[in-house]
Amino acid sequence: MRARAARLRRPLAALSAAAAAGLALTALRPGPPPSARVLAAARDLPAGATLGTSDLRALDLPPPAVPAGALRSGAAGRVLAGPVRRGEPLTDARLVGEGLLRGYGPGTVAAPVRIADADTVRLLHSGDRVDVLAGPPSSGPDGLPGGDGRWGAARVIVSGVPVVTVPRRGDEGGREGALVVLATDRAQAQALAGAGPALSITITGP
Template sequence: MSAVKSVHMRPVRLRRPLAALFAATAAGSALAALRPGPPPSVRVLAAARDLPAGTALSPSDLRDLALPPAAVPSGAIRSGGNGRVLAGPMRRGEPLTDVRVIGDGLLRAYGSDTVATPIRVADADTVRLLHTGDRIDVLSVPPPDGAFAASRASPEWGKARSVASSLPVVAVPPRDEDGGKEGALVVVATDRAQATALAGAGPGLAVTITGG
């Protein structure tokens, strides 16, 4: 008789811990259902490092940044930043917006094959005379004894060679936003062949103003 009683008691003893396990599982599932999910976010492009004005953006200059919808700045760029040129400097982590880059509409006015090309002119005083819409000739001047010939009085001035002519100026970043480098930055509209020629012209660049 005791053996029969033991057989009947064993399911009872097992039923209690199983019930407790099921109750704990149900409670955990209820808590998981009530727990709020991750907050919504919007992916935008941001500067991966400090960038000076005139930077032609490359993949290494940008990173993805997730922001709450309320924190996304107006005009934030979410994709397609590569190849665009900064009209002003950016700090690391700053979201990229439409006012930070030279507008596509301005370049489109010069033709479908036009690109924005930043050049650094050694004579910063000359650059102060430039305005958007001016046209300039760009010259490459060999530096005498490692120093750039900054004026026509230099004996090296006669060795200047023309790199590109009648280029429209599309941006002149303020000097205090130019990254603290020597000379001054100008962004001009060029075709791709002119951009290649300017990139290979070296650091000794001078300009003459040909019209507006």
């Protein structure tokens, strides 16, 4: 029995040493790298889209890669100020709201406006100032002038308001005209919302 125990002692000691070494390596092995979970676009989305739950997915990023203003919740029901690509992290500056208007004065709101002439919108850049006009010329039957013999004059809805953002070409999903987001006060935003679909702009300066 003693001889048998002596023969087994050495293999058992080796097994114990191996097990201890394995436990030590496990303890020293670094854990998974830290990550932060943010919201990203689940598919390509156009400017002006209202986000639904199917448009969003969770994305784990290393903390240094998380963009400023990244959204972690509360994006459903919000409106995109510009187009986003599939997998792109969503930030407050991508949505119509306070983040988009950082740097503007108090009481400013972001007003998305669809302009009939898309080519004119493509000339705009953030910071440009524009007048928005409404109303095609008044006309009688068959497109002839109205009863007074003259074309109606377009009316100015807002004047000298700054452009916040403009969608890129090709991101409008085939819709007519083009979207531009303007920084206005609430009264101007209400006036634009009630001005009808035939809106045009003139560029008044940077």
